Amino acid sequence: MKEDIKAFVRGFDDNTWKEEIEKRLSLVEESNVRLLKENEDLWRENGQLKQDLKVLRESVDKCGTLRNKEIVKELSEHTVEDKETLFERSTIQNHEEMPSGRVQPVARIIHPDTYPVSAVAFYGYLSQKSAPNLPAHHLIIYDAVHINRGNGYNKGDGIFIAPVTGVYVFHFSLCITEGENYPWASLEIAVNGIALGSTYEEGLKPGEPGGYHCSSNLVISEVNSGDHVFIRTTSATRGAIISAAYGRTSFSGWLL
CATH class of the missing domain: 1.20.5 (Single alpha-helices involved in coiled-coils or other helix-helix interfaces)
Known part of the structure; x- marks a missing residue:
């Protein structure tokens, strides 16, 4: 050169x-x-x-609400026999056995295999350590997902997209182990690219006692439906971010 x-x-x-x-x-x-x-x-x-x-x-939710009101109004104007026909026509299949032996249809707004949008919660962590020396504002992708109610978190890109507006609690942790040149890293949580909080941790040189360190942070914030929430490096790291059985680098959140 x-x-x-x-x-x-x-x-x-x-x-x-x-x-x-x-x-x-x-x-x-x-x-x-x-x-x-x-x-x-x-x-x-x-x-x-x-x-x-x-x-x-919002338009889709409004249409669903109006349709449910129409069904309730229509049911109130018919006999029991008519109600059965109306429920079958609107594809409501849930029934419960009445004492008389009749099968009375019961409205079911939520499919048995789904959860209400109010039940939003997720938790994921790194299944292995990251690549060393990550650049600044590098997104952390938590590939091991334990729970994802509301399907807001995407383990493909590491981004949580809020399914509903509300007050959310987010927690994230960071683990660093020993290594040459004293490895260290800082992570921050961002909503639509705006940082809300951060955490920092550093390791020691090989052979020094207490070489595995973890830190964490908890943030509470108002989040709108469709907002993007993610964890990224605050600045360039030194060494790799660690995640193992004795200390996980993780990201979680839930709707209050």
Whole structure:
């Protein structure tokens, strides 16, 4: 590399090669400005898409509520025999046996294999240690998912998308073990890219006592339906983030 630089500089006087270097630096700066502008445009478009999705979900919920009211009103105007026909037509299949031996249909808003949207909770952790020396704002993907009520968390990208608006509690932990050059890391929780809290941990050199360390943080925040919540590195790490049976790097959350 040094020989290449010498060969490049050898053919030019001081002013010429300085001008060449300044020109290349200018091109790099222009490229960086353009990339920053494109990133801002993408964030703006993402915000608009989330708003459109929120409006669409509210419209769907409103349609479902109106339909349920129509069914209840229609049932109140018919006999027991008519009610059975109406329930069958609206695909409500849940029944309970009455003392008289008749089968009385019972409205079931939620499918037996699902949970209400108010029951939102998830917990996941790293199944193995991360790659060493992660860059700043690197998303942490918790691939081992223990529970995911409401299906808000995606183990493919590590992002929790709130299914409903409300006050949420989030907890995340960080583990570091011993290693050369004193490994360390800092993680932060962000909602739509805005950091809410962070935690820091560092390890010791090999052979020093107490080489496995874990820290954690708990955050309570108002979150809107469709908001993105995730964990990322606060800055570049030194060494790998650890997760093992004696200390898990994890991410969890639940709706109050």
